[in-house]
Amino acid sequence: MDTPGTTGRDDQSAAELRGLSRWRVAWVLFWSYIRITSLVLGGGYAIIAAAQEEFVRRRKWLTEDDVLEMITVTQTVPGILACNSAVYVGWKLGGLAGAVAALAGAVIPSLVIIILIAAVISRVQGFIQKPMVRGAFIGLIACIVGMVLATAIRMWKKVMKEPFAYIVAGCSLIGLAVFKFKPAWLILAAIFVGIAAQTATAVRARGGREK
Amino acid sequence: MNLAALYLVFFKFGLLCFGGGYILIPLLQSELVEGRGVLAAQEFADLVSVAQVTPGPIGINTATYVGFTQHGVFGAVLATLGIVTPTLVLVLLAAKLLKRYHSSVPIQGFLRGMRPASLGLIFAAALIFAEMSVFRGAIPWLKPAEWLAFLRGVRIPALLIAAGTLAVLLKTKVSFLYLLLISAALGAFLCR
Numbered sequence: 001m002d003t004p005g006t007t008g009r010d011d012q013s014a015a016e017l018r019g020l021s022r023w024r025v026a027w028v029l030f031w032s033y034i035r036i037t038s039l040v041l042g043g044g045y046a047i048i049a050a051a052q053e054e055f056v057r058r059r060k061w062l063t064e065d066d067v068l069e070m071i072t073v074t075q076t077v078p079g080i081l082a083c084n085s086a087v088y089v090g091w092k093l094g095g096l097a098g099a100v101a102a103l104a105g106a107v108i109p110s111l112v113i114i115i116l117i118a119a120v121i122s123r124v125q126g127f128i129q130k131p132m133v134r135g136a137f138i139g140l141i142a143c144i145v146g147m148v149l150a151t152a153i154r155m156w157k158k159v160m161k162e163p164f165a166y167i168v169a170g171c172s173l174i175g176l177a178v179f180k181f182k183p184a185w186l187i188l189a190a191i192f193v194g195i196a197a198q199t200a201t202a203v204r205a206r207g208g209r210e211k
Numbered sequence: 212m213n214l215a216a217l218y219l220v221f222f223k224f225g226l227l228c229f230g231g232g233y234i235l236i237p238l239l240q241s242e243l244v245e246g247r248g249v250l251a252a253q254e255f256a257d258l259v260s261v262a263q264v265t266p267g268p269i270g271i272n273t274a275t276y277v278g279f280t281q282h283g284v285f286g287a288v289l290a291t292l293g294i295v296t297p298t299l300v301l302v303l304l305a306a307k308l309l310k311r312y313h314s315s316v317p318i319q320g321f322l323r324g325m326r327p328a329s330l331g332l333i334f335a336a337a338l339i340f341a342e343m344s345v346f347r348g349a350i351p352w353l354k355p356a357e358w359l360a361f362l363r364g365v366r367i368p369a370l371l372i373a374a375g376t377l378a379v380l381l382k383t384k385v386s387f388l389y390l391l392l393i394s395a396a397l398g399a400f401l402c403r
Contacts, residue, residue, distance in 0.1 A: 143373070155333070187329070
């Protein structure tokens with residue numbers, strides 16, 4: 001169990017990690033992620049929060065700063081949020097072996113659970129069609145509407161800092177919802193426009209400095 | 212869809228889902244439901260609810276489910292490998308590059324465009340979920356004549372569930388696990 005002393009958290013975390021072999025660290029990463037992803041519902045942010053609980057608060061292997069850095073990298077790179085963060089945490093603590101172990105741990109529970117459910121679902125189509133079951137799914141999806149909106153609203157302040165951001169966000173929303181453009185093209189277009197805008201800003205700033 | 216196409220399509224999704232699994236929902240809808248027609252609309256709705264109420268990353272749940280519907284257990288493993296392959300390579304690259312070049316112009320521009328676009332797409336994902344629950348079918352944006360009839364079809368209990376969830380999540384620290392269970396129970400009795 002955890003030692004109760006709280007002095008010198010960084011020294012302690014470093015000491016604990018130094019005393020372990022890479023394979024031992026990879027093993028702990030694997031099992032921690034198995035536990036987290038087989039219990040935590042709701043995907044990305046929920047899994048990041050649980051990992052924080054495990055590696056920062058409980059084991060003290062990572063600091064809050066590491067977690068902030070992890071969130072930046074995780075959100076910058078495309079991919080499933082939870083898997084990105086698992087790879088980052090694994091790499092930070094146990095190198096390549098750690099990254100692979102954490103990723104495997106994050107993925108295996110889903111594979112097993114979903115295959116079981118999918119296998120059952122194809123045999124109980126009649127049950128799925130019952131009005132009460134359909135109603136329960138409608139209720140669930142309605143709840144998810146609220147959850148996704150809450151996520152978007154929490155992101156709002158971090159993202160919407162300039163008129164440019166409002167234009168890009170508005171265009172991608174309307175482009176997808178109304179005109180059904182492919183999301184991939186919308187994202188690529190936004191990145192292109194972003195780099196162009198940033199280059200323009202940089203050139204203007206340089207011009208200003210020269211005058 | 213054959214095995215190679217399955218792996219490649221999920222590899223592509225892995226490269227394209229910026230900002231996490233929510234964006235996978237519109238991607239899947241345009242590519243697999245409307246584009247290739249390998250998933251029926253009903254299958255897609257089942258998939259979304261199963262992926263969300265099952266623990267684990269939503270994107271992995273989705274990939275596994277779609278892979279399973281196409282090629283059984285082997286398809287499930289293959290689709291999942293497809294979606295995590297880019298992750299493994301890109302995160303390790305990004306962790307090193309981002310640290311070194313964070314203040315450079317291209318990286319700043321990349322972030323400047325990518326962040327608001329993914330926020331817009333997350334709002335669009337909320338609309339797609341709403342079309343499967345609060346509304347009865349797709350919103351007729353470009354047909355003003357149908358707007359009134361469409362609004363009459365709104366499921367009021369589902370609308371209240373969505374609004375209630377949003378309010379509780381923003382104002383309290385209640386775990387969404389309870390909200391999902393309560394919503395399913397309410398939906399079973401109130402939503403038709």
